[in-house]
Amino acid sequence: MRFAQDLRFSRLWQNGTAHLIMIIITVLMAVPIVWMFSTAVRPESTVRQYPIQWIPPDFTMENFTSALNTYPALSRWFLNSAVVATTTAFFSVVVDALAAYSLARLEFFGKKIVFIGILATILIPVEATIVPLYLGLSRAHILASDFGVYMSLILPVVANAFGLYLLTQFFQGIPKDLEDSARIDGASDFGIWWRIIIPLSGPAITAVTIFSFMASWNNFLWPFIVTSSDLTRTLPAGLATIFGGITGNASSVKYGVVMAGAVLATLPPIVVFLVLQRYFVQGISMTGIKG
Amino acid sequence: MSVQTQAQSQAKSARAQRKSDARVPQKNMTAYLFLAPYLVVFVIFLLLPGIAGFFISFTNWRILGDPKWIGLANFQSMFNDPMFWQAFRNTLTFTGMTAPVLVAGGLGLAVLLNMRLRGRTIARTVIFIPYAVMVIVVGVLWRWIYDQNFGLINYYVGSIFPAFHNMPWLTSVSNALPAVALTTIWWQIGTNMIIYLAGLQEIPTELYDAAQVDGANGWQQFRYITLPSLSLMHMFVIPMSVISSLRVFGQVMVMTNGGPVGTTYTLVQHLYSRGWINQFMGQASAVGVFLFALTLVATLVQLRYFRAV
Numbered sequence: 001m002r003f004a005q006d007l008r009f010s011r012l013w014q015n016g017t018a019h020l021i022m023i024i025i026t027v028l029m030a031v032p033i034v035w036m037f038s039t040a041v042r043p044e045s046t047v048r049q050y051p052i053q054w055i056p057p058d059f060t061m062e063n064f065t066s067a068l069n070t071y072p073a074l075s076r077w078f079l080n081s082a083v084v085a086t087t088t089a090f091f092s093v094v095v096d097a098l099a100a101y102s103l104a105r106l107e108f109f110g111k112k113i114v115f116i117g118i119l120a121t122i123l124i125p126v127e128a129t130i131v132p133l134y135l136g137l138s139r140a141h142i143l144a145s146d147f148g149v150y151m152s153l154i155l156p157v158v159a160n161a162f163g164l165y166l167l168t169q170f171f172q173g174i175p176k177d178l179e180d181s182a183r184i185d186g187a188s189d190f191g192i193w194w195r196i197i198i199p200l201s202g203p204a205i206t207a208v209t210i211f212s213f214m215a216s217w218n219n220f221l222w223p224f225i226v227t228s229s230d231l232t233r234t235l236p237a238g239l240a241t242i243f244g245g246i247t248g249n250a251s252s253v254k255y256g257v258v259m260a261g262a263v264l265a266t267l268p269p270i271v272v273f274l275v276l277q278r279y280f281v282q283g284i285s286m287t288g289i290k291g
Numbered sequence: 292m293s294v295q296t297q298a299q300s301q302a303k304s305a306r307a308q309r310k311s312d313a314r315v316p317q318k319n320m321t322a323y324l325f326l327a328p329y330l331v332v333f334v335i336f337l338l339l340p341g342i343a344g345f346f347i348s349f350t351n352w353r354i355l356g357d358p359k360w361i362g363l364a365n366f367q368s369m370f371n372d373p374m375f376w377q378a379f380r381n382t383l384t385f386t387g388m389t390a391p392v393l394v395a396g397g398l399g400l401a402v403l404l405n406m407r408l409r410g411r412t413i414a415r416t417v418i419f420i421p422y423a424v425m426v427i428v429v430g431v432l433w434r435w436i437y438d439q440n441f442g443l444i445n446y447y448v449g450s451i452f453p454a455f456h457n458m459p460w461l462t463s464v465s466n467a468l469p470a471v472a473l474t475t476i477w478w479q480i481g482t483n484m485i486i487y488l489a490g491l492q493e494i495p496t497e498l499y500d501a502a503q504v505d506g507a508n509g510w511q512q513f514r515y516i517t518l519p520s521l522s523l524m525h526m527f528v529i530p531m532s533v534i535s536s537l538r539v540f541g542q543v544m545v546m547t548n549g550g551p552v553g554t555t556y557t558l559v560q561h562l563y564s565r566g567w568i569n570q571f572m573g574q575a576s577a578v579g580v581f582l583f584a585l586t587l588v589a590t591l592v593q594l595r596y597f598r599a600v
Contacts, residue, residue, distance in 0.1 A: 018406055019409065021407055022392065023414075025403075025414070026417050029417055029421070032477065033421070033424070034434055035436065039435065050446055054447050083457050095328045098325045098328055101325050102321075103323045106318070107318065107322070108319045108322035109319050121333070121338075123534065124540050125579075127540075127580050127582055128579040129336075129337060129341050130575045131344055131347060131566055133336065134566075135354070136343070155336060156336040156337075159329050159333040159337065162378065164329065203473040217425065218426060220427060235425065238429065239425075239427040240544065240545065241540075243427055243430065243431040255434075255435050255438075259432070265425060267430055270424075273420070
């Protein structure tokens with residue numbers, strides 16, 4: 001009896017501690033984002049103030065209009081990022097899904113070498129390839145035109161080894177029966193890919209789309225290097241030209257406006273992310289890197 | 292009659308054999324056609340540049356003008372450059388600060404949020420959200436948080452330890468790198484947590500029930516069931532955490548731009564500065580080759596270790 005009581009007490013204590021740790025960590029993780037929003041919606045005069053007031057004493061949206069006026073290219077960068085990330089995600093899914101069909105459902109000479117070779121490229125740091133890539137593209141005058149720059153932003157990140165791996169794993173799990181009966185009816189491999197494999201792979205396709213969209217949306221170094229005008233800059237490359245320059249005297253930075261710009265850049269992906277986050281999680285569970 | 296049938300069937304199977312042999316090239320052909328778009332992009336934008344980078348590192352290539360073969364001169368000047376060694380040291384120190392916390396912390400959070408806790412879904416989402424924030428925004432947001440006079444950190448640290456009220460973070464030689472490391476951990480730990488969570492959910496609960504019957508305590512269950520069951524996850528999470536830390540650039544550029552006095556100057560920053568600020572593409576490529584060699588060695592060591600375990 002005594003023992004049971006002890007046990008129940010220790011369970012309760014453990015459970016309480018676990019909840020407490022969870023709450024503390026969650027709050028700490030949320031603080032920076034909440035602070036970004038809180039700074040963005042207060043008048044500049046109340047930004048640098050101790051003691052900290054989490055709820056702004058005066059609520060205002062003037063930082064947002066001010067951000068759009070101070071950085072007129074912001075909307076253009078945003079548009080560029082949206083176009084580049086969407087196009088990259090689309091091509092990436094098509095190219096990965098075609099290759100994954102071959103690796104998952106067909107037999108051919110050299111398959112193992114191709115598969116391992118492609119997977120090994122996950123380990124190559126892109127930084128090791130940007131110098132030759134930049135030299136090649138700039139010497140071929142591709143970076144001289146805006147269209148060339150857009151292509152240079154998109155094409156190098158289209159072949160996505162992680163997406164290919166994920167789709168290959170998923171395609172391998174689709175039963176053969178459907179494919180066999182389609183073959184008897186005279187379907188070609190492309191027909192099977194388009195009419196059977198793709199429609200059955202909704203979750204995996206969605207996961208890869210989101211992965212490549214987010215990777216492109218957040219990509220910084222390469223866009224920073226190949227873009228040289230506000231017409232072609234993506235959001236990270238453009239924001240770096242503003243925020244990278246905030247050196248020296250930190251007390252002159254208008255953090256209200258800066259945080260408003262940060263909110264404008266962050267809110268759309270966070271919303272998309274919150275809506276679609278279960279696909280991320282599903283996608284990771286499907287990679288086969290699970291135990 | 293029966294002999295005839297046998298001969299017939301033999302001929303038939305031989306014909307079938309020939310037919311299937313004849314079909315092999317065609318089968319290969321279809322498979323390669325499906326692979327073609329990927330392989331073309333892969334070869335043009337990854338494989339060829341990778342190989343070209345190796346050759347460029349032996350030349351004095353600039354953005355304009357004709358390159359000349361200069362042998363190992365780029366590597367010689369790189370290894371004689373104190374900036375390079377500083378960048379190398381900082382990058383290793385940074386990786387030492389972030390990677391272990393990202394891996395162990397990610398695993399710890401996954402174990403915690405795999406328990407039946409009320410509100411764990413919200414907690415998972417909140418911890419994963421920083422992943423959706425782009426690196427430049429991460430950098431500028433944390434500059435504000437680390438602000439010496441009105442930053443959030445100094446407000447709370449100062450209210451507990453008044454002596455630290457005006458603690459410099461990003462402008463301090465000793466605090467800048469740990470500060471950037473902390474920011475990076477905040478930004479990336481959720482990704483590792485999600486991967487480990489996916490792995491934890493695959494472990495059969497019977498294993499834990501059996502261990503409990505045998506009297507294994509919580510730590511023993513973790514050590515002998517959870518950890519080994521996640522071995523494939525470790526093989527992905529650990530190398531990726533190390534590699535992404537070795538490649539640190541964006542947050543450093545915005546938060547400190549390598550300063551103060553080079554204490555947060557990293558290898559990718561060195562590559563960028565040699566190539567695009569000084570415009571020595573050959574030297575930048577040498578740094579790229581070094582970075583590639585570094586990640587390769589780091590990964591091979593880890594894979595070897597996993598095989599040994």
